[in-house]
Amino acid sequence: MSNRVIIFDTTLRDGEQAPGFSMTLDQKRVMARQLERLGVDVIEAGFPIASDGDFESVKAIAEELRETTIAGLARTTRKDIDRAWEALKRARKPRIHTFVATSDIHLKHKLNKSREEVLEMAVENVRYAKSLCDDVEFSPEDAVRTDLEYLCLVIESVIDAGANVVNIPDSVGYSIPDEFAAIIRTLREKVKNIDRAVMSVHCHNDLGLGVANSLAAIQAGARQVECTINGIGERAGNASLEELVMIMHTRKNLLSLECNVQTTEIYPSSQLLTHLTGMKVQRNKAIVGENAFAHEAGIHQDGMIKHRQTYEIMTPQSVGIPESTLVLGKHSGRHALDKRYKELGYDLSREDLNTAYEAFTALADKKKLVYDADLIAIVRDEISQIPEAYTFESLQVLSGSSLTPTASVRLRKGDEIFEDSAIGDGPVDATYKAIERITGVCGKLTHYAIEAVTIGKDAQGEVLIKLEYEGHSYNGQAVSTDIIEASAKAYLSALNRILYTRDHVR
Ligand SMILES: [Zn+2]
Numbered sequence: 001m002s003n004r005v006i007i008f009d010t011t012l013r014d015g016e017q018a019p020g021f022s023m024t025l026d027q028k029r030v031m032a033r034q035l036e037r038l039g040v041d042v043i044e045a046g047f048p049i050a051s052d053g054d055f056e057s058v059k060a061i062a063e064e065l066r067e068t069t070i071a072g073l074a075r076t077t078r079k080d081i082d083r084a085w086e087a088l089k090r091a092r093k094p095r096i097h098t099f100v101a102t103s104d105i106h107l108k109h110k111l112n113k114s115r116e117e118v119l120e121m122a123v124e125n126v127r128y129a130k131s132l133c134d135d136v137e138f139s140p141e142d143a144v145r146t147d148l149e150y151l152c153l154v155i156e157s158v159i160d161a162g163a164n165v166v167n168i169p170d171s172v173g174y175s176i177p178d179e180f181a182a183i184i185r186t187l188r189e190k191v192k193n194i195d196r197a198v199m200s201v202h203c204h205n206d207l208g209l210g211v212a213n214s215l216a217a218i219q220a221g222a223r224q225v226e227c228t229i230n231g232i233g234e235r236a237g238n239a240s241l242e243e244l245v246m247i248m249h250t251r252k253n254l255l256s257l258e259c260n261v262q263t264t265e266i267y268p269s270s271q272l273l274t275h276l277t278g279m280k281v282q283r284n285k286a287i288v289g290e291n292a293f294a295h296e297a298g299i300h301q302d303g304m305i306k307h308r309q310t311y312e313i314m315t316p317q318s319v320g321i322p323e324s325t326l327v328l329g330k331h332s333g334r335h336a337l338d339k340r341y342k343e344l345g346y347d348l349s350r351e352d353l354n355t356a357y358e359a360f361t362a363l364a365d366k367k368k369l370v371y372d373a374d375l376i377a378i379v380r381d382e383i384s385q386i387p388e389a390y391t392f393e394s395l396q397v398l399s400g401s402s403l404t405p406t407a408s409v410r411l412r413k414g415d416e417i418f419e420d421s422a423i424g425d426g427p428v429d430a431t432y433k434a435i436e437r438i439t440g441v442c443g444k445l446t447h448y449a450i451e452a453v454t455i456g457k458d459a460q461g462e463v464l465i466k467l468e469y470e471g472h473s474y475n476g477q478a479v480s481t482d483i484i485e486a487s488a489k490a491y492l493s494a495l496n497r498i499l500y501t502r503d504h505v506r
Helices: 009-014 025-038 052-064 078-088 104-111 113-130 148-161 177-190 212-219 241-250 262-276 300-305 334-343 350-366 372-382 427-439 483-505
Strands: 006-009 041-047 067-077 094-101 136-141 165-170 196-201 223-229 392-397 406-413 416-423 444-452 461-469 472-480
Touching: 006 241, 009 025, 009 041, 009 113, 009 241, 025 444, 052 078, 067 078, 067 372, 067 392, 078 094, 078 177, 078 392, 094 113, 104 113, 113 461, 136 148, 136 196, 136 223, 136 241, 136 416, 148 165, 165 177, 165 223, 165 444, 177 196, 196 212, 212 223, 212 372, 223 241, 241 262, 262 300, 262 372, 300 350, 334 350, 334 372, 350 372, 372 472, 392 427, 406 427, 406 483, 416 427, 427 472, 427 483, 444 483, 472 483
Parallel strands: 006 041, 006 223, 041 067, 067 094, 094 136, 136 165, 165 196, 196 223
Antiparallel strands: 392 406, 406 416, 444 461, 461 472
8 A cells, every 4th residue: 555645635625614714715825825835735625616705716726726636525416516516627637525424413413314315315426526527535424423334335335436535524523543543444344446546534623633533544544634734624623734744754764654745835834824814823733833843942942952852853944934033133134034034935025025124124123123923923914915995094092090091093095084082991992992983894802812922021912803793703913012003903904804805705
């Protein structure tokens, strides 16, 4: 059996459909290009029948990328499959990924169908998909809770009908590694034609076992893993791509497995996703969290130089973290800034670089040292992927223990300046009310967090918020050395997302 593991990335489908991670068409294209640079084998670009937006993004990505297989998801119905094919057909390497639930609990409560009916649906539609597209993947949803004998029958039948990839999902994140590996082994033993298809797995992280279950399955003979950047996905997320790849890379001696991923593109991919969605990974996240290689800095450095391997099982450079995390100062030039951005994975246009440079010099005036995190924050803050309806002009706040907090806000929209004031429970509340009065958009604030971007009393504060509006959730983020100003700008960035989505997406 080949030791090559196929990396199937579903950041843009399973990841993107999770609350808080939605992306626009342009953002998805940017992410897809980076995934191709990263070297994943398959990009699941969306679920074309789910919405027109999904359809358009699958189509755009299918038409643009030439190296990577582009998959589109479809239920086992002709309508779904036709829609998926319509989006995929211009891809150089298209794949239709069709699925139907097979566990009794789903059959009874969701599909209201018998096992025989579901089997027939699966076979008929795999055959239909195969008549359109050479590459067909089939998933029995909730496979882990499916009767194993029935699962074997379904898998054997869909392979006969033309499926060349059979994916075993732990859709609800319920399995544990031994058990999951045993399911894979049973399928390999009992399904007569299993050699005619690649076995794939798709593990969710509800019990924190997404990566462990995927690894156990690979060791039992699966040769495709479905995963996402930063482990994003429905509920607790999917198996994390960076963890799986670095396990195979770091423990190569033991596992003898290979994949096509360029590990040095891992960190830039993770950063890009964070930037596009406004959703940070936790500090202690394996591989890509801020603390993952924290011994690089500070008091351990001396020991690290003397005994590097005592502490380090992999290098930060191997996952694409730039060599030093410092430091630009007031006197660093545009060229140095450009070089640093490139090392951080941002290839800025001339115009964007000018904007970033202006923000950088303004920041360097306020604080002595500018860290990588500050630079990333500048890109996030100043070079938004979404055109801004309103831009921030200025803010004045009156607040104190014996005052009613009052805020006056000035915003610009095109050539017009708008100004309004409001009182509130606190300075941030007053500011938000003033912005609402100007824009007329009233979202519900469901999340507000503030953290220091770097260290020291002069550090910039980053504010991350979520606004709920008409049933959707929108992120906003901004940085400033003044936290009230950062709060105002974060609110404004979420409002701009709302306005953009309202006017362009729906
Ligand atoms: Zn999933």
